[in-house]
Amino acid sequence: MITVKNLNKIYKSIHALKDVNLDVKSGELFAYLGPNGAGKSTTIRILTGLTQPTSGTVTLNGFDLKNSSIKSRQQCGLVPQSINLDQELSVYENMTIHGLLFRMNKKERDDKIEELLNYVDLSARSYSLVKELSGGMKRRLMIARALMHSPSVLFLDEPTVGLDAGMRRKIWALIKKIQQQGTTIFLTTHYIEEAEFLADRVAFLDTGTILVVNTPSNLMSSLGTWALDRLIDDKMEPIYFNDREEANLYIAAHKDSFTLRRVNLEDAFLSITGKKVK
Amino acid sequence: MIHSLLAVYYREMLIMRRRLTRLVPSWSVSPLLYLIAFGYAMGKHVAIDGHSYMEFLIPGLIAMNSMTQAFAIASEINIARFYWHIFEEIQAAPVSDFSYVAGEVLAGITRALLSTCVILILGLMFGVVLSCSFMFWFGVFLNSFVFASLAVGLAMLVKSHGDQVLLTSFVITPMAFLGGTFFPLENFPVWGQNLVHILPITHAAKAIRAASLNNILPLSSYIVLAVTGSIFFIIAVVCVKRAKD
Numbered sequence: 001m002i003t004v005k006n007l008n009k010i011y012k013s014i015h016a017l018k019d020v021n022l023d024v025k026s027g028e029l030f031a032y033l034g035p036n037g038a039g040k041s042t043t044i045r046i047l048t049g050l051t052q053p054t055s056g057t058v059t060l061n062g063f064d065l066k067n068s069s070i071k072s073r074q075q076c077g078l079v080p081q082s083i084n085l086d087q088e089l090s091v092y093e094n095m096t097i098h099g100l101l102f103r104m105n106k107k108e109r110d111d112k113i114e115e116l117l118n119y120v121d122l123s124a125r126s127y128s129l130v131k132e133l134s135g136g137m138k139r140r141l142m143i144a145r146a147l148m149h150s151p152s153v154l155f156l157d158e159p160t161v162g163l164d165a166g167m168r169r170k171i172w173a174l175i176k177k178i179q180q181q182g183t184t185i186f187l188t189t190h191y192i193e194e195a196e197f198l199a200d201r202v203a204f205l206d207t208g209t210i211l212v213v214n215t216p217s218n219l220m221s222s223l224g225t226w227a228l229d230r231l232i233d234d235k236m237e238p239i240y241f242n243d244r245e246e247a248n249l250y251i252a253a254h255k256d257s258f259t260l261r262r263v264n265l266e267d268a269f270l271s272i273t274g275k276k277v278k
Numbered sequence: 279m280i281h282s283l284l285a286v287y288y289r290e291m292l293i294m295r296r297r298l299t300r301l302v303p304s305w306s307v308s309p310l311l312y313l314i315a316f317g318y319a320m321g322k323h324v325a326i327d328g329h330s331y332m333e334f335l336i337p338g339l340i341a342m343n344s345m346t347q348a349f350a351i352a353s354e355i356n357i358a359r360f361y362w363h364i365f366e367e368i369q370a371a372p373v374s375d376f377s378y379v380a381g382e383v384l385a386g387i388t389r390a391l392l393s394t395c396v397i398l399i400l401g402l403m404f405g406v407v408l409s410c411s412f413m414f415w416f417g418v419f420l421n422s423f424v425f426a427s428l429a430v431g432l433a434m435l436v437k438s439h440g441d442q443v444l445l446t447s448f449v450i451t452p453m454a455f456l457g458g459t460f461f462p463l464e465n466f467p468v469w470g471q472n473l474v475h476i477l478p479i480t481h482a483a484k485a486i487r488a489a490s491l492n493n494i495l496p497l498s499s500y501i502v503l504a505v506t507g508s509i510f511f512i513i514a515v516v517c518v519k520r521a522k523d
Contacts, residue, residue, distance in 0.1 A: 048370050070372040078370045084363035086289065088296050097292075100285035101371035 001026040001184050002047065002153060007056035009042050009208075016042045018208045020056070024186060026152075029179045031199035032188040033269065039208040040188035041081060044157045047186065048078045061152055074102065077146035077183075081158040083138050085145075087131040091122060094130060095145055102149035109148075116144040120174060136167035143174060153184045160194060172197055196265040206273045219268035227267055229259040238267055282373040286381025287388075289364075290354065294389065305347065305393040309339050309400055316460060317404065326462055329491055336401045336408060337487035338459035341421055343397055344390035345479050348422035349450050351386035352429035356439050365521075375518040379430050379511060386426025387419060394418050413500075414489035420503035421482035425450075427510035434517035458483040478506050 002024035009017040017039045024030045032040050045051035047058055049069050058065040063072040085094050092113060099109035117123040120140040125133060133141065139159060146154060156175065160168040168191075175198055179185050189195055195202050196216050204211045212219070224240035226247045231237075240263060241247040251258050294301065313335070321331030358364040368378060401408060408414070432449075436442050457479030463471050474480045481499035488495050 050366060050369050070374070073370060073372045076370065078366075080363065080366055082363050084367050086293065086358075086364060087362060089289075089292055093292055097285060097289045098367070098371070100288060101282060101368065101373055103281045103372070 001028070001061060002030075002186065003057075003059040004043075004047070005057045007043070007046065007058065008054045009039070009046065009051070010054045016208050017046075017053075020208075020210055022203065022210070022213070024153075024184060026184055027179070027182055028200045029175070029185040029187065029198055031195035031202040032186065032205060033190070033192065033195045033202055033265075034188075034205035035190060037207075038205045040190075040205060041157055042208075043205075044078070044080075044155050044186070044188055048076050048155055049073050050078075074149070075152050077149070077151035077154040079139075079142045079146045079154070079156045079159050081161060083135075083142065085130045085138060085141060088129065090127050090129055091117065091133070091141055092126045094141065095148060098145045098148045104149060112148055112150075116147055119147075119177075120144040136163055136170065139163060139167075139171060140174065143171070143178075147178065147183075151183065153186060154178060156185060156187045158189055159187070160189070160191065168194070192264070192266040192269060202265070204269055204272055211272050216265050216268075220263045220265060223263050223267055223271060225263055227261055227263045229261065230256050238270075240267070279374060279377050282371070282377040283381045283384070285371075286368065286373065286378055287384045290351075290382065290385030291388065293354070294385070302396060305343070305396045306400060309343055309397045312339055312460075313400060313404055330406075332401075332404055332406050333408070333491060334462075334487070335460065336397065336404075336406050337490045338483050340394050340397050340418060340490075341457070341479060341483040341486045342454045342459045343393050344418050344422050345425045345482065346450060346454065347393040348386040348390040348425040349429045349446070350389065351382055351426050352433040352442055352445075353439070354385075355382060355430065355433040356436065356442050359433070360439055375515050378518055379427070379514045382430045383423065383426040383511065383514070386429060387422040390422035390426070391415075391418060408490035409492050411489055411492075413495055414486060417482060417485035417489055417500065417503070420500060420507060421478070421486070423507035424478045424482070424503055424510060427507055427514050431510060431514035431517040434514070434521040453477050453479040458487075478503060 002022065004020055004022040007017055007020040008015070020043065032043060034040050042051065046053045047060070049065060049072065060072040061075045063075065065072050086097070095113045095116070096109055099112065104112070114123070117126055120143060122137060122141055122144065125137065130138065130141070143159065159175070160171050163171065172194065175185060175187070187195070187198065199216055201213060201215050202219065203213045224242050226241045226244050227238045228241070228247055228250060229236050229238050239250065241250065247260055251260070313332070317332040317335045321335065324331040326334045398408065398410065432445055433442065436445065456474050457477050458474065459479070463474060463480065466474065481502045484496045485499040485503065
């Protein structure tokens, strides 16, 4: 579905992406995880044709991005990190413009707008101006808009940034629903629990380099099942165990104060990159 | 191609329709002040080539206003680009650079033509009836085409909305006053006349004034505007292509 080979991007003196290779399968929810400035948005911008790569090739659903950019753009839906809706226009008008940009006729547009606004629970706000919507509604509208032309791949660049926990969960449910209907999803996030909850596979990216690609469960189980956090010199150091019994024996044998919890994806990220996702 | 061109144009028209109640008064204020100050108060007893100063001034104001309104599309593009990030939405769609530029230029031309109607109505209020022949509208169209194309190209080159304001101050404002809008160019020395003939607005003022006063049409001015507009349009397409970092 998405094949990326030896992708490089250099901005003046900054090497933003270094020999990135990816292979995202059809129908997969692929999460791209890394701290701010790791190169997540740059990758999405290249994959959606917004930025030219310095070198490397991208194939999207069989179309080479460089030679058939118009055809490959038709395959993609993009939800960028920043809200990019026309604030002075209504929900319906924003959706209509997107449909026109993707060459949909009036009947197709109107049917799809009705279906998608129902889908994201915004049909009652169809004629409201975008500036009157809440942050969560705007995010849902951006997702609905990106689905207008039935793309085979949906790119979500930090789709829940700035949202409260409740709204984040609602967006997660929506993303899962979209994947279940057969859309391939490429998600960037720095919310580790988001990748853990949603992704079939995850890539860890740091300073423009992919460090590992695997399923969240494989990455976590490589460390163990249980983690004991202990405070050493103002720093939380985890110790990993395969079973709870083993962890309890360790606690009994030491006088320090520990917190016992399940291993999560952040532990995997921390052990591979040596740093936290921020 | 037509589909995406119309999509870009439709978006600009929807925004303009929503702001129309604010735009029409803003299109009226400056021309009205020029008409009162220069046309009515100062130029009451002035005649130029057998026409009242008001008859001379209004076609000049139309040239100036169609230039500034067509060029104003640059601000709209930059607001969409730097504040609302809408440019990304268009770039991510299967829209060719040509269609994007054509849609925005067409929006600039529409804006300029509507503001021209406002000045014509103001002129009627001052008792000035101009000949609104095909060649008059064609002159306004070509002038708007030149400056809307220039606007799209420059909007892609600037790095912030502040740069855009600077461009307007250094490019558009001098043209507005020096291109034969308020006074006959014959008042300039010969070298000055030659210099201002480089400016497209000079040709626009000549063409629009001749058509509206039923004088002999300066065909060379129409040709200069058409060629300049086409060159600016091609440059704008190249600038949009280069706007991808």
